[in-house]
Amino acid sequence: MPRKAAQLSEADKHAAEGGAVAVDRALFVLSAFHLGDTTLSLVELAQRTGLYKSTLLRLLASLEHARLILRHTDGRYGLGPEVARLNSVYSASFSLELVVMPVLRQLVQATRESAAYHVEQGEHRLCLYRVDSPQPVRDHAKAGELLPSNRGAGGRVLRAFSGARGELYQKIREEGVAAMVGDRLPEIAGVSSPVFGPDGELKGALTLTCPTPRFDEAFRPHVLRAARDLTLALGGTFPFPA
Structure with a gap:
């Protein structure tokens, strides 16, 4: 036997x-x-x-x-x-949109808030893909819009994992998530987490945004799980517990 x-x-x-x-x-x-x-x-x-x-x-x-x-x-x-x-x-057959959009839709379905995927674009960050919240009151950023890289949860994440110094960025690198209330605009809150490729390279930031009164710390695990799922879909390894 x-x-x-x-x-x-x-x-x-x-x-x-x-x-x-x-x-x-x-x-x-x-x-x-x-x-x-x-x-x-x-x-x-x-x-x-x-x-x-x-x-x-x-x-x-x-x-x-x-x-x-x-x-x-x-x-x-x-x-x-x-x-x-x-x-x-x-x-030859890979489409980033076909990988990112289902993850964003699932995140919006779970939280009922808006989800976006940001990438670095020079001194700014580009909102490459976005799925809007089904709720009538929401922020109105659009895919293709350039946003500041030094404000907002998505920008903070991109800067943190590009080596920015400071206590805030060190904390983001340790926790794998940034939760910011009123950082870009007083009326907007956001939670963001990095997305990595197969070689550990930072590919982008997956970000959930909502009006400040609807911000909930419970969004953190949802965003971490979504960032993990997207990282795995891109062939990377997500180094943070989701």
């Missing part, structure tokens, strides 16, 4: 409910490669995945056959050419 692991491997902990175990494990082997890795040994892969070497060898054989893994002459493993081909297909 096959040996049963005393505890779940990292691969099995991340398995999809109702999915195929072998597929989940193979995909987790691919995810064991991190930025900066060129090749990994069998021992390193076993340490990162928690899988037995015998199991790993079978998975690697299938991945190598699919050209997703390449075994080098020194016995170490690297990502194969099929990964590059798939990346090209993905890049």
Whole structure:
């Protein structure tokens, strides 16, 4: 009988409910490669995945056959050419709008306030995408509008994760979220969190805005979860608890 692991491997902990175990494990082997890795040994892969070497060898054989893994002459493993081909297909078909807008809509549905995605634009920040609150009283910023980078929750987040100094920005970097009341306009409050790409690069800020009287500290976890979801959708890692 096959040996049963005393505890779940990292691969099995991340398995999809109702999915195929072998597929989940193979995909987790691919995810064991991190930025900066060129090749990994069998021992390193076993340490990162928690899988037995015998199991790993079978998975690697299938991945190598699919050209997703390449075994080098020194016995170490690297990502194969099929990964590059798939990346090209993905890049050619990628639409940021199709990724961002569903997250914004979900955030608006959960909070009934307005949500936007801001990116740095020189000395300003650009509201790239926005979904309005269904409530009649709201702020009236629009997609395509340039806003100050030194005021407002979204601007503060972009500055904080671009290295701005000061107690406020340090706090934002530690907490992963900025909640500002009346910072840009006395009548407007906002909560914002950073969005990261696959290399840890700051991609933008996801921001929830509302009239000051409707500001609620309970918006923080909603914004953090949305920023995490968007970061994951962009292939990044979100370093803050959501």
